[in-house]
Amino acid sequence: NAGVTQTPKFQVLKTGQSMTLQCAQDMNHEYMSWYRQDPGMGLRLIHYSVGAGITDQGEVPNGYNVSRSTTEDFPLRLLSAAPSQTSVYFCASTGTDTQYFGPGTRLTVL
Amino acid sequence: AQSVTQLGSHVSVSEGALVLLRCNYSSSVPPYLFWYVQYPNQGLQLLLKYTSAATLVKGINGFEAEFKKSETSFHLTKPSAHMSDAAEYFCAVRVFNFGNEKLTFGTGTRLTIIP
Numbered sequence: 001n002a003g004v005t006q007t008p009k010f011q012v013l014k015t016g017q018s019m020t021l022q023c024a025q026d027m028n029h030e031y032m033s034w035y036r037q038d039p040g041m042g043l044r045l046i047h048y049s050v051g052a053g054i055t056d057q058g059e060v061p062n063g064y065n066v067s068r069s070t071t072e073d074f075p076l077r078l079l080s081a082a083p084s085q086t087s088v089y090f091c092a093s094t095g096t097d098t099q100y101f102g103p104g105t106r107l108t109v110l
Numbered sequence: 111a112q113s114v115t116q117l118g119s120h121v122s123v124s125e126g127a128l129v130l131l132r133c134n135y136s137s138s139v140p141p142y143l144f145w146y147v148q149y150p151n152q153g154l155q156l157l158l159k160y161t162s163a164a165t166l167v168k169g170i171n172g173f174e175a176e177f178k179k180s181e182t183s184f185h186l187t188k189p190s191a192h193m194s195d196a197a198e199y200f201c202a203v204r205v206f207n208f209g210n211e212k213l214t215f216g217t218g219t220r221l222t223i224i225p
Binding site for chain 1: 119142144146152153154155156159161200204212213214215216217218
């Protein structure tokens, strides 16, 4: 049981490049979410999904897309990276009453 | 909408002293409350949670928190600080509302332990 896995751990992009952050969970949870963590701001919700085929926006969705084709996977796409998207990104999977977090992806946009 | 306020972005305590990290919440419906810990360059680890059962909740590493509805608080305590407690701590509130749910985090408190 790996829990929540994220790849890559680190990534450097140039402004305007696109990329996908991968997230997978093996706990058969319906609810998954993406957060970004910035100094002094805690974690802010980007997008979330309540099940395969269903996604919705969080509080900071601009510049990010998501899809949920399977229960296990919930990728986050940056279509055209901007320096403001430099952050640490966490994927989470929610069980009965607890969220489980992945180890994070540290993204730098130059 | 719910919110979480963590008083003090930085807290320093001496090794062996009491740790007290403050968290106040606002919510229009009964909440679930959580404390997470984050060690440097790592993800968030659940420390403890309140899910409407006992108001005094015990977690890992000797931490505990008490849910006080009248004060809308969920402060985290540990009787005796250890060097390994140095980390950042996040309080979070989870609200269920009409089949939807949302987890909102505070801005975090960085705990430093003084030898």
